[in-house]
Amino acid sequence: MKIAHIVNPVHVTNPQSDLSYAQPLTLASMGQARAVAAEAGIDVRLVACTYEEDRGEIPPDFIETPLLPDSILEHVVGGPGDAPRKLPLLRDILDRLLTAAPDADYLIYSNIDIGLQPDFYVEVARRIEDSGWRAFSIMRHTVDDTLRSVDDLDRIHALPGEAHGGYSCFVFPRTDLERYDLGEVCIGIQPVSILLMLNMIINSERFDEENTARLCFHLGDERAWQAGVFDAYHLWNEQHLDAFQTAESKRILAHPLSTRIWRAYQRRRSGWVIHNTRPKWLGQILKLVRTLGGEAWVGSKYRSVRPKPRSR
DSSP: OEEEEEEOOOOOOOTTSTHHHHHHHHHHHHHHHHHHHHHTTOEEEEEEOOOGGGGGGSOTTSEEOOOOOOOGGGTEEOOTTOOOOOOOBHHHHHHHHHHHOTTOSEEEEEOTTOEEOTTHHHHHHHHHHTTOOOEEEEOOEEEOSSOOSGGGHHHHHHSOOEEOSSOOEEEEEHHHHTTOOOTTOBTTSTTHHHHHHHHHHHTOSSEEEEOSSOOEEEEOOOOGGGGGTTSHHHHHHHHHHHHHHHHTHHHHHTSHHHHHHHHHHHHHHHHHHHHHOSSHHHHHHHHHHIIIIIHHHHHHHHHTSOOEEOOO
């Protein structure tokens, strides 16, 4: 079996950023897991895609792809107060994975802050070969972030962890990818993982979730992304998810898991509206409306604001 795994390393300039310690751990853990896989006869290729300013972060044993062409900043105009973030489009990343590993049977995408357990690729292969899984997600486990050095990696692997509940690592057959409709969503902002999950489910002969086994980890659980759920970049991703759901509604609702994921995300959207509504008494009214069956209507208040596309 041949597996190719891509990540998007970045040059971290802020020493306070969690990526300053999480990214080196991720890259080191990927190399460690590949070595374990090689001993088991599993061919794993590690791939990295970056912008020009980030190339120095690519380890020498990773395949370097052509530079990323643009970012979300070239697609949408940020609103007042929105912090600009140079985030690549998911489709550009996966296109580079296809080109870098043309004979890979299975492809993996994960976030750059998701570390791997040493048996990660061995367990991925086992689920494919022995259990017949096709496309599947792997839930990360959150561990304490007091250990942050690559020298502590073995100790981090042994830390107790707790299943996070989100989606951070994705495995799918190469042959499925051509059917994915990912629009122009960027990584690093929800609901990119929801859109990818729905594509994986409706285009796979069999989709599974690994929610219990500790195969990957994340240090701490700050959830900094929640601060920007109403900025233009987040709304841009939401707009693409809505377009996909409209186009593929029958296929999504035909599968129990994709239906559950879609409805759970709708509830999360309505929760954001309620939490951010001012004055608070109005938020309480919206909460009551949701309780009485008006969840879709409350969630529509989130989608009523549309980001402004940038002239190309």
